[in-house]
Amino acid sequence: MINLSYLISTKNRLPYLKITLAHLIQNCLPDEEIVVVDAHSSDGTGEYLKALLKEGKIHQLLIEADKNQAHGWNKAMMMAKGILLKKIIDxxxxxxxxxxxxxxxxxxxxxxxxxxxxxxxxxxxxxxxxxxxxxxxxxxxxxxxxxxxxxxxxxxxxxxxxxxxxxxxxxxxxxxxxxxxxxxxxxxxxxxxxxxxxxxxxxxxxxxxxxxxxxxxxxxxxxxxxxxxxxxxxxxxxxxxxxxxxxxxxxxxxxxxxxxxxxxxxxxxxxxxxxxxxxxxxxxxxxxxxxxx
The missing domain is CATH 3.90.550 (Spore Coat Polysaccharide Biosynthesis Protein SpsA; Chain A)
Known part of the structure; x- marks a missing residue:
């Protein structure tokens, strides 16, 4: 059972995202998951996140364009498997x-x-x-x-x-x-x-x-x-x-x-x-x- 889902919605913020995810991955417990939505970044974010997903360091990843910021966060909330949700701003x-x-x-x-x-x-x-x-x-x-x-x-x-x-x-x-x-x-x-x-x-x-x-x-x-x-x-x-x-x-x-x-x-x-x-x-x-x- 997943008790807590950490949610990230991001676009073209790779220097910040790398720092934030490093701390998040280090602190993520077995009953928690990391869900990331990337709005088709052009700064290498997608490749970075795909590698983390392959390594099992993040648990769900969606890469597609969104209409606006709220749209991206709503996708993450709908994907989440946790009882609780914690938004992590990059x-x-x-x-x-x-x-x-x-x-x-x-x-x-x-x-x-x-x-x-x-x-x-x-x-x-x-x-x-x-x-x-x-x-x-x-x-x-x-x-x-x-x-x-x-x-x-x-x-x-x-x-x-x-x-x-x-x-x-x-x-x-x-x-x-x-x-x-x-x-x-x-x-x-x-x-x-x-x-x-x-x-x-x-x-x-x-x-x-x-x-x-x-x-x-x-x-x-x-x-x-x-x-x-x-x-x-x-x-x-x-x-x-x-x-x-x-x-x-x-x-x-x-x-x-x-x-x-x-x-x-x-x-x-x-x-x-x-x-x-x-x-x-x-x-x-x-x-x-x-x-x-």
Whole structure:
């Protein structure tokens, strides 16, 4: 039986993907699987993934074009054999100790549909500045009935696959797909648990989907979310998390034209940075007196 499926949907992000998969493969347990969807990358990703599949290091692989980001992730969720699903974004960082705790909590409590946690965040333009973030205040307000819905990133979300029959998959009409999904599942009063440890670190990188989102798209999707899910917002029409990620991505995209990200030695620098990020989040998890709510 597969208890947990790790899901990756990727396109042309091979330097990040290699780092992320190396850590994931090392930490994947016998009751877990790795499912990868590649949207016909042109940077050698397909060949790299086929080799991993042949070696048995990943368990399912689909290489075909998709319509958009949500479409790719939905394919991965439908392919998954696990009771639980954990989305692994190719350029973010994950604490597998915290993921394991959330997995065990959900397996022990089948009434829980979803689990979210605290997170860390960092931008490659300033990799020394690693900051904690929390949605516990928003979660608590929703839990006590003060708000109808609240937003969060799916970088630190764990999903019970059977719950998707009620909530549906990602909305393919949204660029900010995790934002809309968070509002939807909270508005539907799904059973969401909160872990005060750290499942993930969001990393601001150039040319990711978030960084390419326009202000008009952000504003329009915010209005739709407010209408559909009675979302009051953190400050305006969309979450502070989303605003921060978009700003960071655009800044990095601009800087990367002449920065080390364009240099041939970028892989070596990237590896060193990410090694530090993994050390930081693992240490943060170890030193945090975390619990479930």
């Amino acid at each position: 350029d973010d960082v994950f604490c597998f100790e915290a993921i394991r705790k959330c997995k065990n909590q959900l397996l022990a409590h089948p009434e829980i549909d979803f689990c979210i946690s605290n997170a860390l965040s960092v931008n490659l333009s300033n990799p020394e500045l690693i900051e904690p973030s929390s949605r516990f205040e928003q979660f608590s307000a929703w839990k006590n009935g003060s708000t109808k819905s609240f937003s969060f990133s799916d970088v630190y979300l764990m999903i019970r696959k059977s719950a998707l029959a009620y909530t549906g998959l990602y909305n393919t009409q949204f660029v900010m797909l995790d934002w809309e999904f968070a509002l939807r599942i909270s508005y539907l009063n799904c059973n969401i648990a909160y872990y005060t440890g750290y499942m993930a670190m969001g990393v601001g990188t150039p040319s990711n989907i978030t960084s390419l989102t326009s202000k008009d798209t952000l504003k329009n999707e915010g209005k739709i979310g407010a209408f559909l899910y009675q979302y009051e917002g953190d400050s305006n029409d969309i979450s502070l998390w989303s605003k921060t990620k978009i700003f960071a991505g655009k800044l990095l995209k601009k800087e990367s034209k002449n920065a080390w990200l364009k240099d041939q030695t970028a892989d070596l620098d990237l590896q060193a940075l990410y090694n530090n990020f993994y050390q930081v989040i693992n240490q943060k998890e170890i030193t945090t007196d975390a619990t479930f709510y």
